[in-house]
Amino acid sequence: MTDPDIPEGEIISTDPPAGITVAPGQIIEVVVSAGRELIEVPSLALLSLAEAEAQLAARGLVLGTVTAENSSSITKDTVIRSDPESGTEMREGDAVNLVISTGLVRVPDVRNLAIGEASSQLTALGLQVSVEGDGGCTGRLVTAQSLPPGDQPQGSPVTLRYCSGN
Numbered sequence: 001m002t003d004p005d006i007p008e009g010e011i012i013s014t015d016p017p018a019g020i021t022v023a024p025g026q027i028i029e030v031v032v033s034a035g036r037e038l039i040e041v042p043s044l045a046l047l048s049l050a051e052a053e054a055q056l057a058a059r060g061l062v063l064g065t066v067t068a069e070n071s072s073s074i075t076k077d078t079v080i081r082s083d084p085e086s087g088t089e090m091r092e093g094d095a096v097n098l099v100i101s102t103g104l105v106r107v108p109d110v111r112n113l114a115i116g117e118a119s120s121q122l123t124a125l126g127l128q129v130s131v132e133g134d135g136g137c138t139g140r141l142v143t144a145q146s147l148p149p150g151d152q153p154q155g156s157p158v159t160l161r162y163c164s165g166n
Contacts, residue, residue, distance in 0.1 A: 001031055004092060008035030036091040043086040044079045049100055052079045056096055064095030068102045072126040072154060076103025102151070107158070109149040111142050115162040118142045128157040133164025140164065 006012055015029040016022060039059050044052040053063045064083075074080050083097040084090065105125045110118035115131060122129045127147070134143060140163055147158035 001034060002037045003033045004036045006033040006035075008033055036093060038089045039092055039094075041082060041084055041086050041088045041090060041096055044082045044096075044098065045086070046074065047079050049077050049079065049098070052082075052098055060092040061090060062093065062095050064097040066098050066100060069099050070104050070106050070151065071101040072105045072124070074101040075154070076101055103154055104151040105154055105156075107147055107149050107152045107156075110145055110160065113142055115140050115142055115160060118145075118160055118162075122158055122160070126155055127152075128155060130157065130159045132159060132161045134161055135165040137163035138165045 001012060003012055010033050012031040012033050014031070022028065037060070039061060041061065042055050042059060044055060047055065049066065056063055069080055071080055078101050080099045080101055083099070090096070105127065107125065107127070108121060110121055113121075119129050119131065137143070142160050142162045144161040145158055146160075147156055
């Protein structure tokens with residue numbers, strides 16, 4: 001029997017009740033608490049932080065810590081994942097931690113890489129890549145990038161300048 005006020009494993013009641021004298025060998029029925037009700041963590045991925053918190057509250061769970069992480073595809077303040085993950089059973093009142101998107105991507109320094117490799121890396125991050133050839137040098141290596149390395153907004157435009165001469 002679940003009981004929000006009596007911890008799991010503790011006795012809720014006995015039959016006959018406490019204080020009654022019983023004969024040796026008489027059977028006493030004991031009801032043991034299963035603790036707070038078990039609740040399944042809902043799927044929260046791709047919800048806004050407010051929507052995720054409302055989903056948790058509706059199920060008797062509470063919002064735990066919220067941390068932010070870069071993502072190339074999930075928009076700012078949208079849930080990337082929960083801890084514990086959806087489908088996990090928890091007790092009513094337990095906290096679920098969330099990881100939300102910062103709306104940023106970590107842009108690498110692609111200078112001195114081949115133009116194809118540099119372009120592929122940045123496109124995979126969801127950046128809008130354009131290229132400019134420099135006929136004054138050879139080797140097809142990137143000589144400059146318009147977006148500096150580090151955290152930058154998702155979908156940002158970036159121009160790669162590369163050696164295009166023969």
